[in-house]
Amino acid sequence: MPAQPKSVSSRRADHVADTRGALLDAARTLFASRGYAATGTEDIVSAARVTRGALYHHFRDKADLFAAVMEQCAKEMAERLIEQETRRAAAEHQEDTWSLLRTGFQSFLDACADPDFQRIVLIEGPAVLGHSAWDALVEQHGYVLLEEVLSQAAAEGRIDPLPLRPLTRMLSALISEASLYIARSRDQERAREEAGTVLDRMLVGLRRGEDG
Amino acid sequence: MPAQPKSVSSRRADHVADTRGALLDAARTLFASRGYAATGTEDIVSAARVTRGALYHHFRDKADLFAAVMEQCAKEMAERLIEQETRRAAAEHQEDTWSLLRTGFQSFLDACADPDFQRIVLIEGPAVLGHSAWDALVEQHGYVLLEEVLSQAAAEGRIDPLPLRPLTRMLSALISEASLYIARSRDQERAREEAGTVLDRMLVGLRRGEDG
DNA sequence: TTCTGTCCCATACAGTCTGTATGTTGTAGG
DNA sequence: CCTACAACATACAGACTGTATGGGACAGAA
Incomplete structure (x- = not known):
């Protein structure tokens, strides 16, 4: 886990939180509709409009x-x-x-x-x-x-x-x-x-x- | 499903049933111990001493x-x-x-x-x-x-x-x-x-x- | 008997997916 | 200014699944 966000809220920190949140939202929707196994990481990141790099940066x-x-x-x-x-x-x-x-x-x-x-x-x-x-x-x-x-x-x-x-x-x-x-x-x-x-x-x- | 076995029991039919049974046994043991996703088809067929061809012949x-x-x-x-x-x-x-x-x-x-x-x-x-x-x-x-x-x-x-x-x-x-x-x-x-x-x-x- | 078709299974191949390694950009700090 | 690191993007290697192909055995027809 990428530690806690800094106490002061920078615009950059907001972007980071937004990226993570978008991944969570996209994954939630897809996991709920198609199931875990049938959902590829590519599906998730494209729905979140990021790349797989972001996913594996935020999650193990x-x-x-x-x-x-x-x-x-x-x-x-x-x-x-x-x-x-x-x-x-x-x-x-x-x-x-x-x-x-x-x-x-x-x-x-x-x-x-x-x-x-x-x-x-x-x-x-x-x-x-x-x-x-x-x-x-x-x-x-x-x-x-x-x-x-x-x-x-x-x-x-x-x-x-x-x-x-x-x-x-x-x-x-x-x-x-x-x-x-x-x-x-x-x-x-x-x-x-x-x-x-x-x-x-x-x-x-x-x-x-x-x-x- | 490969239909019903012939009414008369040939040695060949026994072999077919044995192969299928070995696949079921091996899969059962592995699915129970490692779970479905963590069990590869290769693990199953090697435990059953057959090849993946047999598996996909007997099961979709x-x-x-x-x-x-x-x-x-x-x-x-x-x-x-x-x-x-x-x-x-x-x-x-x-x-x-x-x-x-x-x-x-x-x-x-x-x-x-x-x-x-x-x-x-x-x-x-x-x-x-x-x-x-x-x-x-x-x-x-x-x-x-x-x-x-x-x-x-x-x-x-x-x-x-x-x-x-x-x-x-x-x-x-x-x-x-x-x-x-x-x-x-x-x-x-x-x-x-x-x-x-x-x-x-x-x-x-x-x-x-x-x-x- | 020979030939053919089918069943049973082995092998080879292609596509997909995951995780990692590497590269790149922006930013904070000395 | 320059360096170091965070936050990603890209490229790559390995594994795994399903299918297509091939071959051997057996049964039936000619």
Whole structure:
């Protein structure tokens, strides 16, 4: 990584940032539409109106560029969710954690409808980066948010106390799969309804007091 | 596809089948250990002691070979589970559907621990084949079994009636993610225990009578 | 038997793509 | 002014995939 940009903003520094940003944008669009393997570096740089030299100056290799793109997608998703949640929490003025969790799941599901996010983060990510690198990125941006909400709900006694780490990952996988199911359904409307129902039902099933 | 082998078994036909099988075995091992992109066709054919000509005679391209390998993995998994379930159902002599479902989930989880299955079917499959082709394979071998058990449980009133297709896929994703979580945990023993607990708890949560 | 067509596979070739090495330009600093 | 380095552009080498071509074995027809 080419270090931090200088604290003072020169026009040259702006150009550098612009080049890097153009590469990220072009790569994101192409990776999301054609997939990682089917996207050549030449396609990316021509869309960004630079040459391959610029790409390999800013990124170690193609996979490194993909990692940067995926991080951007994951980060945006996390920020979108946080902003959405805090706004609703404020609007509904101290609504109880349980309701926030339930509605939060539904809005998480809707947010996952983003095709870029689905293709880049959910589909290609694990295969391109390998689970360790992929997990590190998701851990940073995605799981922390969900895990915090779940731990709070557990602390307040709204859901049964369960091991948080596996619970977080499994619920996350649940929502991811639901979003993919909706995306590839012919009747999106109906699929969204059904998946939402199942998801909510499973969450409700975790409420305190249910034992085998 | 080179049609069906002749009904009479000639020695030549055996050789053809052997060549094809050797390619499948070699590809499976390499795809599972190094991944699809990192495995060259030359690696595969040298491990199978043939040439690339044989590969491109039996399979349209590299992705077609991968699809055949993945189908084999999925098929084996399905057969393993079916055999396991029917044996247990017979042994426990008409045990009730609910218990069969719960124990079945746990054994499904254990079966998913197979590294070949994880890497080829769960990780690389969706990225290499695309969701339509991937889904077609899983639909055929995987979902039918799970969906049947779930529909029976629903019919008997053991679980709340929910849309079967999304429920099947989401539960399947749940188990898949759980198996991956276990596989990449340092303490496998503990992870297996925790994931099993969460999984069982979520299934129990689906029992009839719970509403939001 | 001989000849021919087809299946099965090996070899040779061309095109594409990735990563690196090298060259060039602009700019900051002494 | 001159040097050194950042930010690219260009040129090159290696690897890999898919296809075209060739050959050997076998089966059937003449």
